[in-house]
Amino acid sequence: MEHKFCQSCGMPLTTDNKGTNADGSRNEDYCIYCYKDGRFTQDFTMEQMIEHCAQFTDEINKESGQTLTQEQAKDMMRQFFPQLKRWKNRTAMFIAILTYKKPLEEVDRFLQAHRDYLAEHYAAGDFIASGPQTPRVGGVIMIKSDNRALVDSIIAQDPFNINGIADYRIVEFTPICRIEPFRHTKISIILMVNKRAIIIWLAITILVMLALPFAVARLASECSGMALCMMLFLIVNPVYSAILGYRCGKDIKKMWNLPLVSAVAFLAGTWIFFDIHELWFVVYATVYLAIGWIAMAISKYLNRRVQ
Known part of the structure; x- marks a missing residue:
């Protein structure tokens, strides 16, 4: 069953609380508190209506089971009200x-x-x-x-x-003509690019920190395996941690935790694929994390100066 809302205050509409037209018939768009005898009961702007409705936050919480503050309720209304008929063309x-x-x-x-x-x-x-x-x-x-x-x-x-x-x-x-999708297009593209970048770097991290230790442990001979391990621990992983951290510094709010994921992946990989659980693996992981976060801080600083 489709729920209808007052196109002025957002209240759920029922048969009993519908407003009235000038001829006394029920209005299908507005509640009795907003629309009576064919006209609006208050000459409000949308923001004034939000302030008015926010007074009833406690009642809204009781009916919905939520625990919104008045400010949270206002923020939700500011997102919802522009879609309502009364305010749609008045913004x-x-x-x-x-x-x-x-x-x-x-x-x-x-x-x-x-x-x-x-x-x-x-x-x-x-x-x-x-x-x-x-x-x-x-x-x-x-x-x-x-x-x-x-x-x-x-x-x-x-x-x-x-x-x-x-x-x-x-x-x-006052906008007369506009393209509705314009508001969201650029933001949506940015979000898609950010998500794709995070997925790509997660995949590379898994390859470097999990797949390479697995290959060394399972495929290399004992002699060459030791040399490859040293190359991984002392060259490949530190360099990768620095590169990852530098990239994360360009979008620090969304990617700050990837160096931590990388360090944890290294620790998990070494403990799973190698027969020994050396404490030194924890030290290596800590060093990689430090390298990543230092590179991230440098990247953020340089990026801010360039901008």
């Missing part, structure tokens, strides 16, 4: 035009923090697109919001704003 768009007032060297000091801020608001559904101006005298952020006050509060969180790096000019407009 305003804002363009924030940033103009740097500090040298680029000063801008670059806060660039990573600014990008983390952008990522946070992309995840929350606030931002549609962003990027630097050409030439690099500032930047542009396209924002989807219900009201200017919310936009101002979002901009106030930007590290560029907090640290006096840029001036902001906000332009508001």
Whole structure:
């Protein structure tokens, strides 16, 4: 059975709580609390409606069995409400035009923090697109919001704003024509690329840290096996740990744990495929982990300077 929701406040619609049209008949889209006698009962913006509905978070929790805070409930509503009929075509768009007032060297000091801020608001559904101006005298952020006050509060969180790096000019407009998939396309592609990179590096890690020890232990002769082991432990594995760590430093939030996975895989491989359980294997694994994380930190530092 399809569940219907009030197209204004998101409340589940039942026969008893449907709103009324001007002729007294039941309205199929809105609840009685939002729509009565053919008109809306409150002249709210979407953000005002969210604030109003958030007052009933405790009741929502009792009915749904959840334990949401008011802020969590508001975040969920901000994701859900733009899909409702009343708000679908009323969402305003804002363009924030940033103009740097500090040298680029000063801008670059806060660039990573600014990008983390952008990522946070992309995840929350606030931002549609962003990027630097050409030439690099500032930047542009396209924002989807219900009201200017919310936009101002979002901009106030930007590290560029907090640290006096840029001036902001906000332009508001009402979109008449748009392509719906645009909002998600670039983000989806980035996520796909990130997942693919993680899978590829996991596969390489398994090959280097598990498959190679297996091949040495099972296929090499006793004499050559010892030499190959030393080559693995002292050359191949440290070099691979450094390469892996350097790559992880370019996407540290999603790949920071791969050096740890690599070290654990080495430890598991040596203990499974070799007959002896040497304590030195733990030392080697710890060294590989340290190499990986040091390379990751260097990579992150160099990447930040280049950007």
